[in-house]
Amino acid sequence: MAEQISLSAEVPFELGGKRLDQILAQLFPDYSRSRIKTWILDDMVQINGETLNIPREKLMGGEQVKIEAQIEEQREYEAQNIPLNIVYEDDDILVVNKPVGLVVHPGAGNPDGTLLNALLYRYPEIKNVPRAGIVHRLDKDTSGLMVVAKTIPAQTYLVANLQARVNFTREYEAICIGTMTGGGMVDEPISRHPTKRTHMAVVLDGKPAVTHFRVAEKYRAHTRLRLRLETGRTHQIRVHMAHLGHSLIGDLVYSGRPRPPKKATTELSDVLKTFKRQALHAVMLTLEHPITGEIMSWDAPIPDDMVKLTLALREDTKLNPQKDF
Known part of the structure; x- marks a missing residue:
């Protein structure tokens, strides 16, 4: 009803x-x-x-x-007992550190087993909030911080700030293919790919999309980046980095399987061959609390798979000082 x-x-x-x-x-x-x-x-x-x-x-x-x-009453989704890594919680919001492999919202191919199903189990009253309080999303194989609103006023406030680009900051760690010389900004519109409907792409008449990035660490044939979203389009970082010719390691959609550089160490070759997701982690979230007005910030540790990848890249670079691709 x-x-x-x-x-x-x-x-x-x-x-x-x-x-x-x-x-x-x-x-x-x-x-x-x-x-x-x-x-x-x-x-x-x-x-x-x-x-x-x-x-x-x-x-x-x-x-x-x-x-x-x-x-209209929302579609009834099943409450499921799925573990959540709660970083922060009060009466109005909660911040979760989403693991790799967890889909945020039910959809085609993922009718349940999502973050939304987990929220409904842990907070039954959240069913009264649109989308169970989900304010923004992360791709299935992107890990890191997300904020969820427990009430309609909190969600309305956070969504307004997110859309207005006010007091809502999201930063990411990523490792891309190729050596980048410096940071910069990508200001390119994004929309559905004209022929591949499950892909996004830089499209002339797409929605505005802005990504800021800086180089955190250079390797022999890869670069670790720190990125900040100004907008929040689907696959934005992945599409923008691919557009620059520096796709993320492990991004099978926009770059294909990662290939080791010439003379790569055995460890790096093994890590790259077994890295099954895009090397992207939502590492920092800053926002204005929707009720108290307090500016709050959280950091999420880099997940083990990306730490292992980083260590292998460092060792490979040390043992191969010349950029022999």
């Missing part, structure tokens, strides 16, 4: 001159702007007793607003 929502308020005169959708977003901050816009377009908003379905319509102030809407 759908949940019935009834809201009413008087538009403050200081908001006069603003658009309807902007005013409603301020009057009812527990609901996202996209949800409010949908209500407007679906004739669920009345101003002084008359339906107004134009989000950009400006109000003068003093009008009476009434919203009679419905929130």
